[in-house]
Amino acid sequence: MAKETADVAIVGAGIMGLSIAYHLARRSDLRIIVLEKADNVAEGSTGASCAVLRQRYSFPESIMVARDGLRTYRDWANFTGIAEPRARFHHTGVLWMMGETPEEVVQGHALMASLGIDVSILDSPAVKARFPALSTCDSPVDWTGETPHECTEGEGFLFEEEGGYFDPVSACQDLAEAIRRDGVDLRFRAKVTNVRVAGGRVEGVDLADGTSIDAPMLINASGPWARQLAKMAGLDPGWSLKPIRAQVVYREWPDEVPGPLPVVGDESGGIYMRPEAGDSQILFGSIREEDEQEEIFDPDSFNQNIDAEFRDRKIHALHHRIPALPYRGAITGVAGLYTVNTEDVYPIVGPTEIEGFIVCNGFSGHGFKEAPSIGSMLAQWVTGKTAEFDTEAPLDFFSINRKPHEVEDKVVLA
Numbered sequence: 275m276a277k278e279t280a281d282v283a284i285v286g287a288g289i290m291g292l293s294i295a296y297h298l299a300r301r302s303d304l305r306i307i308v309l310e311k312a313d314n315v316a317e318g319s320t321g322a323s324c325a326v327l328r329q330r331y332s333f334p335e336s337i338m339v340a341r342d343g344l345r346t347y348r349d350w351a352n353f354t355g356i357a358e359p360r361a362r363f364h365h366t367g368v369l370w371m372m373g374e375t376p377e378e379v380v381q382g383h384a385l386m387a388s389l390g391i392d393v394s395i396l397d398s399p400a401v402k403a404r405f406p407a408l409s410t411c412d413s414p415v416d417w418t419g420e421t422p423h424e425c426t427e428g429e430g431f432l433f434e435e436e437g438g439y440f441d442p443v444s445a446c447q448d449l450a451e452a453i454r455r456d457g458v459d460l461r462f463r464a465k466v467t468n469v470r471v472a473g474g475r476v477e478g479v480d481l482a483d484g485t486s487i488d489a490p491m492l493i494n495a496s497g498p499w500a501r502q503l504a505k506m507a508g509l510d511p512g513w514s515l516k517p518i519r520a521q522v523v524y525r526e527w528p529d530e531v532p533g534p535l536p537v538v539g540d541e542s543g544g545i546y547m548r549p550e551a552g553d554s555q556i557l558f559g560s561i562r563e564e565d566e567q568e569e570i571f572d573p574d575s576f577n578q579n580i581d582a583e584f585r586d587r588k589i590h591a592l593h594h595r596i597p598a599l600p601y602r603g604a605i606t607g608v609a610g611l612y613t614v615n616t617e618d619v620y621p622i623v624g625p626t627e628i629e630g631f632i633v634c635n636g637f638s639g640h641g642f643k644e645a646p647s648i649g650s651m652l653a654q655w656v657t658g659k660t661a662e663f664d665t666e667a668p669l670d671f672f673s674i675n676r677k678p679h680e681v682e683d684k685v686v687l688a
Contacts, residue, residue, distance in 0.1 A: 276485045280307040280459070282656070283479055283489040285466055285503055287312075288320035289442065289642050290634055291495035292449035293649030296354075299456040301653060301661045306458045307487065309479070311465035315446035318497045318573070322610025323642045324522060324557060325442040326537050326548060328368040329391050329434055330382065332681055335671040336620070337389050339647040342665035346646035347440050353646070353663050354452045361444035366534065366549060368437030369401065371428065371595070372541040373412055379430045392435040398427045406532045407596050414542050415594055417587060423594075437537060439548050442642055469506040469631075476507070476630035493632040493652070498573035498611045500635035507631050511674060514616045515636045519568040519609050521580045522559040523588055524550060526603035531596065543591030558592055560584075563683055566614060566639075573611055580607030612639040618679045623648060623672035624655065633674055648672075 282298060284291045287310035295308050312318070327347055329340040346353050348363050374382070379395055386393045398410035412428030454460055468480040469492060478488040494503045498517035504510070527535075527549070537548040539561060547558040560566070565584065570576045585607060593599055615621060615636030621644075622633050634648060641648075647665040654660060655669055670676070 278485060278487045279305070280487055280489040281305045282307070282491045282493065283487055284308045284493045284495055285479075286310065286318070286495035286497055286499075287315045287446070287450070287460065287462070288318050288495065288497055289316070289323070289446055289449075289645040290497070290637070290648060291493070292446055292453060293645040294493055294495060294634065294652050295453045295458050295460075296449050296456070297649035297653035297661070298656060299453055299458050301659045302657045304657075306453075307489070308453070308458060308460045309464040309466055309481070310460070310462050313462055315450050316443045318499075319611050319613065320442050320446055320642065322522065322608055323442040324546075324548065324559065325440040325445070325642045326368070326546065327363070327439055327643050328437045328537060328539075330368070330370060330386065330432070333671070333679065334385070334389060335667055337386065337391070338667040339644045339665060340640075341389060341391055342650070342663075342667065343643050343646045344436060346663050347445075348436070349663075350445075350448070354448050355455070356448055356451060359444075359448045361441040361448050363440055364438045364549070365436075366438045367536040368434035368539070369396070369405070369408075369536045370432040370434075370539045371410070371412065372539060373414060373428075374432075376429050379432050382432050386432075386434075394433045394435060395430050396433045397430055401431055405534065405536060407535065407598055408538070409595055409597050411542065411594070415591070417590065433536075439537060440642070466503065466506070469503065471507050471628055471631070474627075474629055476628060491630045491632065491656070493634060495634045497635075498570070498613050500613060500633070504633070507628055509626055509628055509631060511622060511626070511633060511635070513622055513636060513674070516614050516616055517570040517573045518566050518612045518614045519570050519576060520559065520566060520612045520639060521584050521607060521609045522557060523580060523585055523605065523607040524555050524557050525589070525592075525605045527554055527556050528600060528603060530600075531598050538595065540591065540595050543594050545588055545591045545595070547592065547595070556592070558588060560588065566612065570611060576609070576611070578609045580609060612637075614638045618681055620679050621672050622674040623652065624669050624674060626674055
């Protein structure tokens with residue numbers, strides 16, 4: 275059996291594991307190894323991520339995490355040190371059409387503005403002027419057809435001027451290049467089969483190929499496989515981290531429908547949407563809790579195709595928000611996995627009762643936008659050092675020992 279050593283072992287080469295590795299490497303001389311059981315980066319949840327970069331959340335701390343993540347993605351070349359990175363930021367803005375009262379919109383604006391976010395309130399004429407394809411109907415839709423739908427114009431909508439979306443797989447490819455440049459050992463087809471713990475402390479991991487790696491710190495960034503890795507260490511996180519199947523639909527964006535299109539959160543239809551493929555497509559998925567219930571017990575084997583019933587419901591919601599969209603065009607889709615913390619849909623991040631075993635799990639569908647900040651938070655905690663692009667958001671907000679945060683709805687937008 276080959277015997278190796280490292281200061282930090284990170285399991286998972288999705289956006290989270292790679293971000294942590296890069297933040298550690300850029301401020302320390304630690305020997306870091308990233309272990310990925312797949313053949314390449316981003317082959318888990320990240321690869322199917324919609325990578326929406328929005329900053330609206332229920333708590334100031336989570337807004338800060340998303341804010342600082344967005345600022346990193348907007349300055350990606352400087353952050354990664356790659357002159358011409360593969361990934362790029364798509365600046366569309368984020369429009370919230372959530373059926374809110376004018377008072378609620380003003381409150382949301384005040385909170386975000388107080389945290390330094392460039393946010394506006396748009397009335398219906400302003401929305402139509404900027405995004406002519408969008409209906410500004412603010413009335414809930416009864417998709418059973420039992421209640422006739424009558425559209426009423428919304429009085430005001432919150433708009434994030436700086437938001438947009440990113441290229442998730444390309445982002446991971448960039449980070450893989452950056453961490454290797456900075457001395458991190460990134461390995462593929464490196465499946466962890468055992469976590470060695472003795473005296474309440476992590477000692478290292480064993481791999482399927484017979485390699486044994488001694489490391490006093492192990493960071494669990496394995497996404498849907500988080501429970502499996504924790505079980506190997508003998509850890510019960512005390513939170514339900516469930517791999518949940520999440521579906522995304524793609525359809526053509528025809529030339530005759532006027533653009534541009536922002537990222538949209540649409541409460542009346544229960545969907546979110548954004549442009550895709552150089553504005554030649556529109557991507558959309560669900561913001562409803564009932565659509566995030568299908569637990570997957572084997573993340574290595576699940577249905578990655580979209581369901582016809584889900585597709586049909588969401589396409590009707592899309593047509594409600596974009597009335598000029600013709601009922602034709604190719605429709606495709608994919609299903610990926612959220613790792614949902616069903617207690618409050620917020621992650622657990624940081625140290626555990628097992629010394630050296632660090633959790634970074636349960637992001638419930640909003641991990642991509644938070645990854646740069648989470649990497650910063652953990653790197654600051656591990657090394658005690660600060661660096662450019664760091665966040666000041668408190669790590670304790672995501673502690674494994676915290677109480678569940680009180681959220682109105684346990685959905686990806688919480």
